[in-house]
Amino acid sequence: MLDRKLIRENPDFVKAGALRKGIEAPVDEFLRIDSEWRAAIHDLEQKKAESNKISKSIGQLMGQGDQAGAEAAKAQTGELKEAIKALEPRVKDLEQQLEKLELTFPNLPHESTPDGLTPDENVEVRAWGSQPTGDYKPHYDIAEELQMIDFAAGAKISGSGFVVYTGYGAKLVRALTNFMLDFQVDENHYSEVYPPALVSSESLTGTGNLPKFADDLYRADEDLWLVPTAEVPVTNLLRDEILEPWQLPVKFAAYTPCFRKEAGAAGRDTRGILRMHQFDKVELVKFVRPEESYDHLEELVTNAESILQALGLHYRVLLLCAGDMGDKGCKCYDLEVWAPGEQRYLEVSSCTNFEAFQARRTNIRFRPEPGAPPEFVHILNGSGLAVPRLMVALLETYRQADGSIAIPEPLQRYMGTDVIPVPPTA
């Protein structure tokens, strides 16, 4: 959601910003309804003020024992009441139209976000490590060979897009999750939370997933949906709160399973575990002062990167162009880890500054100074990181000549071993 005043005062700026994302924002329609609404509510409020005044005087007259005067005043209110009753539905209707329209506006890209509409126009800002060379196996072959993933079982139980992790595979999921959570909590000072995996429509509207992107979500019940990311429950954790200045920045790290229909991606990345309907992820969410939010974005990216560095995996950082970053963001970095078996980079994290877009929808504010009127915080989030693709890179990178997997040092205590051995063939 954008600031209404911004749309009123700088309609062309808003149009231009949306256009950078390839979206035509309904600015003119908004302005038309908005001015109608303002006229209507002004009218209504004047009538209410008058009516309130008379009601108050009735109370006073009765207090003075002037029954006749009170009755006379009562008679006066009839007409006003009718007028108010007639105006109210119109105001309400306009208000609802306005709110509905408002939710469809995309967030505007930051000035440092590069132009462009396609992934080709994203900008690589840095890379870490180097691409390993040699012969590499794709992860699905490795996982099968080491009996870490049962693809057929996933399909049998739930259909395509689901797998069963087995043995060291299951343990690796758990190890990566725990490692990442501990790391972000201990090294980067995030507070750990474990939120619900089912959320209400209101929560999803707050983060911007609804109403626009309902097709990506699994719906469990009339008003209960499976989370596509921990971002949704964690952002809503502070809904309707006013934070005191010393509380900022608030930093949360959370693990949840994530559920996505991937409706628009049918047929893509079907092999292996690159794109699944259920996967695990650790998410980082920050609530910060507006003037600091872009520094916090850089820090967030660094926090996410630190996991890949600790695991010794080659990756690159992309700054997404306006058209590729989606509706909600102002500026977004993607982390892409190198998967030697795939011979390509895989997105394992998306770190985004939403500025006040989500804060407006969720009504999360702070006081700049004690006693000062509240302002919206800026909200940022980033994966830290997505488990399956990280596992892909790990397996493909650390497969040794004998087929076993060398476990990077920081992960060893979580795995209870420094190597995943090749099981004896039956």
Next chain:
RNA sequence: GGAGAGAUGGCAGAGUGGUCGAUUGCGACGGUCUUGAAAACCGUUAAGGUGAAAGCCUUCAGGGGUUCGAAUCCCCUUCUCUCCUCCA
């Protein structure tokens, strides 16, 4: 799932039809005092909308109703707590 109780400002907690947007306490902020701090005392302190401003409007969980007038009365919904039932 059944029975009962409740939902009020950052928090605690009064208020059961007429200057109640709301007594009071805590917290926070400002001041007096103090070398400084604490204590004590005095004062300030909800949010949103609209308007150039003065002001006006809305909000006591949410929605509807009664009334000239609702935090207060009635109906519905949601949530919380207690007891019962059930369950990992």
